[in-house]
Amino acid sequence: MSALGGGSSGGEGINPVGTAVGIVLLLIAIGALYVLSPGLAFMSLIGVIIGGVLIGFGVHFVPVGGAPAAMGQSPGIATGVTMLAAGAGLAGLFGGAWAAELGFGVALAGGAIGGGLMMAVTCLMVNVIYVYGMGIPAASGKVAKDPITGDTFEAYKSQGTEGHGLPFISYVGGVIGGMLGGLGGTLIYLELLKVYEEFLPGMFNVPAEQILPLAVGLAGVFAIGMFLVNAVIAAYNITGTIEGPHDPKFKRFPRAVIGCAVASAVCGMLAIILVVM
Amino acid sequence: MEELLFGIGISAIAGALATVSGAAEDTESDIGSQGDPNSQVQLAPQMGYIHRIYSKAISGEPPAYGLWCTLGAGLAWALMAINYNPVLAIVLGSAIAVFVQGVYATTAYLGRTASLAKFEQPVYIDVIKSVTTVTMAHAFVAIFTCVAMCFLMVNALGHPFPLPLLGLVWGIALGAAGSATGNPFYGKERQYQSQAFGAGVPISASGNIVRYAEAGQRSSLDNGWFTSKMGGPASGVCFGLIVFLELWRTIFFEEFAAGWGAVIAGVVLILIFMIIDRYVEVWARKTYGPYTEEAEEASS
Numbered sequence: 001m002s003a004l005g006g007g008s009s010g011g012e013g014i015n016p017v018g019t020a021v022g023i024v025l026l027l028i029a030i031g032a033l034y035v036l037s038p039g040l041a042f043m044s045l046i047g048v049i050i051g052g053v054l055i056g057f058g059v060h061f062v063p064v065g066g067a068p069a070a071m072g073q074s075p076g077i078a079t080g081v082t083m084l085a086a087g088a089g090l091a092g093l094f095g096g097a098w099a100a101e102l103g104f105g106v107a108l109a110g111g112a113i114g115g116g117l118m119m120a121v122t123c124l125m126v127n128v129i130y131v132y133g134m135g136i137p138a139a140s141g142k143v144a145k146d147p148i149t150g151d152t153f154e155a156y157k158s159q160g161t162e163g164h165g166l167p168f169i170s171y172v173g174g175v176i177g178g179m180l181g182g183l184g185g186t187l188i189y190l191e192l193l194k195v196y197e198e199f200l201p202g203m204f205n206v207p208a209e210q211i212l213p214l215a216v217g218l219a220g221v222f223a224i225g226m227f228l229v230n231a232v233i234a235a236y237n238i239t240g241t242i243e244g245p246h247d248p249k250f251k252r253f254p255r256a257v258i259g260c261a262v263a264s265a266v267c268g269m270l271a272i273i274l275v276v277m
Numbered sequence: 278m279e280e281l282l283f284g285i286g287i288s289a290i291a292g293a294l295a296t297v298s299g300a301a302e303d304t305e306s307d308i309g310s311q312g313d314p315n316s317q318v319q320l321a322p323q324m325g326y327i328h329r330i331y332s333k334a335i336s337g338e339p340p341a342y343g344l345w346c347t348l349g350a351g352l353a354w355a356l357m358a359i360n361y362n363p364v365l366a367i368v369l370g371s372a373i374a375v376f377v378q379g380v381y382a383t384t385a386y387l388g389r390t391a392s393l394a395k396f397e398q399p400v401y402i403d404v405i406k407s408v409t410t411v412t413m414a415h416a417f418v419a420i421f422t423c424v425a426m427c428f429l430m431v432n433a434l435g436h437p438f439p440l441p442l443l444g445l446v447w448g449i450a451l452g453a454a455g456s457a458t459g460n461p462f463y464g465k466e467r468q469y470q471s472q473a474f475g476a477g478v479p480i481s482a483s484g485n486i487v488r489y490a491e492a493g494q495r496s497s498l499d500n501g502w503f504t505s506k507m508g509g510p511a512s513g514v515c516f517g518l519i520v521f522l523e524l525w526r527t528i529f530f531e532e533f534a535a536g537w538g539a540v541i542a543g544v545v546l547i548l549i550f551m552i553i554d555r556y557v558e559v560w561a562r563k564t565y566g567p568y569t570e571e572a573e574e575a576s577s
Contacts, residue, residue: 067316070464072477078313078460079453083339087453090446095523098436102536110527110536113543117526118450118519120550125458125515127557133462133507135475137561149555155567160479165561171554175547213439220442 014255022262029265037276040198044191045268051187052230052264056256058180059085059234062119063170063244072136072164075243077126077174081235082228084122085181089227091118092182093189097220100190108186115182119174123166130165138165143246148172173244184230188264189223192271199275222271229267230260284528287433291426292521295451298422299516302342302451303459304509305415307467308408308501309333309382311341312456314464317486319389322398324484329401331408331497333385339452341381342423343445345416349374349424350444357440367428371421378420379413408497415501423451426520434524447520454516462508467500475565522546 026049033045062085065076077084096111130136139156140146141163146153149168157163166174196215201208237256242249306312308331315334322328353370357363383405390400427443430436436443468486469478490499526546530538 067313067464068480070312070314070460071317071469071483072461072465073480073483077457078464079339079456080313080337083337083449083453084457087339087450091450091519091523094436094438094443094446095527097438098527099531099536099539100437102531106536106540109540110543113540113547114523116547117522117543117550118454120547120554121518121522122454122457122515124550124554124557125454125511125518126461127554129458129462129508129511131557131561133511134465135565136477137565138558151558151562156562158476158479158568160481161477162480164477165558166554168555168558171551175551216437217439217442220438224442224445 014258019258022258026262026265029269033269033272033276036273041195041272041276044195045265045272047191048188048226048268048271049261049264051184051191052226052260052268053257054180054184054187055085055089055227055230056234056237056260057253058089058177058184059231060238060242060250060253060256061173061177061180061245062088062242063123063166063174064238064242066241068162068241069164072130072134072158072161074162074241075138075140075142075164075167075170076241077123077166081238081242082231085177085231085234086228088115088118088122088178089181089185089231090224091115092178093185093220093223093227096182096186097189097216100193104190107190108183111186111189112179112183115178115180115185116175117178118182119178123171123174127166127171136164138167138170139163140167140170140243140246142243142248143169147246167243169246170244173246176245181227181231185223185227188226188268189219192219192222192268195272196275203275222267226264226267226271229263233259233263281528284434285525287429288521288524288528291429291524292517294422294426294429295520296513296517298419298426298451298513299455299458300505300509300513301415301418301422302338302455302516303463303512304501304505305412305419306338306455307459307463307504307508308415308497309412310497310500311338312460312463313337314460314468317464317468317484319393320484321486321488322393322396325396326485326488327398328486328488329404329494329496330486330488330500331382331386331404331412332389333382333412335381335385335389337452338456339449341378342419342452342455343449345374345378345420346423346427346444346448346451347441348377348444349420350427350448351441353424353428354440363428363432367421367424371417371424374420375413375417378416379409382409382412404496411498411501419451423447430524434528450519451516454519455512458515459504459508459512462511463500463504466507467503476568 092115095114
């Protein structure tokens with residue numbers, strides 16, 4: 001963890017060999033599906049990849065302090081990156097799936113707002129605990145001034161810590177991260193649902209309404225699974241803690257975006273091939 | 278109109294269940310020491326501080342609660358499919374899930390603590406006997422209320438996801454909300470009571486957790502008593518608000534503007550929470566003021 005002095009260096013930049021291998025895998029997955037089923041299934045895979053990229057990018061906005069944050073040693077929310085992003089994104093997916101029948105746009109917006117609302121409530125309660133339960137004002141350890149409010153932090157950091165609490169920029173980052181996570185998760189769900197609704201009735205030779213619960217369940221399970229895959233990849237990129245969009249680690253996101261695109265393409269291809277073949 | 282009132286009523290009940298669930302979840306994880314502050318419990322013997330705190334953090338709270346709530350919901354769903362009464366099915370499903378949690382807690386405590394043998398940290402059999410059952414009891418409350426809430430969402434509000442899938446979604450969200458909100462209070466306020474109130478724990482004090490209670494050595498049961506005063510209720514309010522507002526904005530505003538009403542309501546709610554957060558932040562800066570070199574423990 002970074003509060004113990006380690007961690008934030010190393011592994012910067014993009015590894016050209018790894019990226020090339022990833023892009024080849026991505027192209028193979030896209031190409032395979034284009035050969036198998038060029039219409040709806042292919043377009044859905046593109047949607048799934050975009051959803052995965054949104055999740056991976058969104059995780060970088062979520063301020064996470066891990067164990068040091070729980071001791072007031074570093075700023076952020078006192079839990080793991082994957083956990084929090086998954087919680088917010090899945091709350092969004094819940095809202096998005098509910099609004100699915102009202103149309104594509106409403107469902108996506110509903111999913112995004114669901115994730116954002118979860119993070120807004122959580123971040124507020126985190127600050128309430130820091131301020132009223134522990135008597136600690138918010139102070140960032142990574143920047144001298146809050147880029148949104150202009151608050152200075154140096155004098156508000158208690159001795160021997162890297163800052164504490166949840167500055168306003170981290171709060172806003174958390175909400176944006178929750179929204180992107182909810183949006184990406186809902187997009188993956190809707191795209192897979194479309195494919196399953198199209199292909200499952202033919203596969204089992206039953207009427208469409210009879211197969212709907214299976215399609216919804218299957219799309220939901222795969223959406224949650226792909227959500228976790230992308231959140232974990234982004235968490236490895238962040239390695240431990242991040243304060244939000246102002247944190248220097250935020251600049252690492254291009255690596256995660258490439259990784260998430262490749263992973264989503266392969267996972268999405270498997271999820272779609274299940275019914276297309 | 279009647280349908281709308283019914284929906285709002287169900288939202289309120291689901292919100293209330295979620296509040297209890299969040300409070301029980303945080304108290305359970307503090308007694309079992311499963312959240313992020315557990316790294317300090319693990320570290321303490323290596324720094325020479327032998328303790329009697331339970332330690333069962335093999336995975337984080339969100340995946341653990343995702344598993345238990347999915348188990349509870351899945352078993353309840355299976356029992357309902359063979360025509361069990363829903364209430365009985367949810368109770369039985371949650372009870373079986375709690376036994377899985379108990380097995381997990383025992384093996385996690387034994388494994389984690391035994392790994393510290395070279396630092397002379399003993400495994401206390403009486404701690405296993407007394408604490409495991411108490412975490413199981415709290416876990417039952419958390420799982421039962423979460424599964425009951427999911428049941429309401431499926432059967433009364435008509436969410437398309439099947440019950441086990443909703444159990445997974447809300448179990449992970451429950452763990453995320455509880456671990457985010459409750460952990461700092463347990464980590465700093467409970468484990469570092471020897472440190473000044475109103476300041477973060479210096480990095481140099483890592484591992485020096487408070488090990489003695491008012492009478493004798495502290496065990497994890499004291500943690501439940503302490504954190505249920507603030508960390509638990511705050512986690513409950515957090516999870517309750519998330520569930521209630523998510524349902525309320527959908528049921529109340531989905532009729533407007535072809536579904537966009539719920540989205541607009543969500544944006545307004547987010548902005549309101551942002552304003553409250555900014556107020557809290559400014560209040561803290563004004564009231565506590567900046568730290569100076571002389572006044573490290575000023576605001577006690």
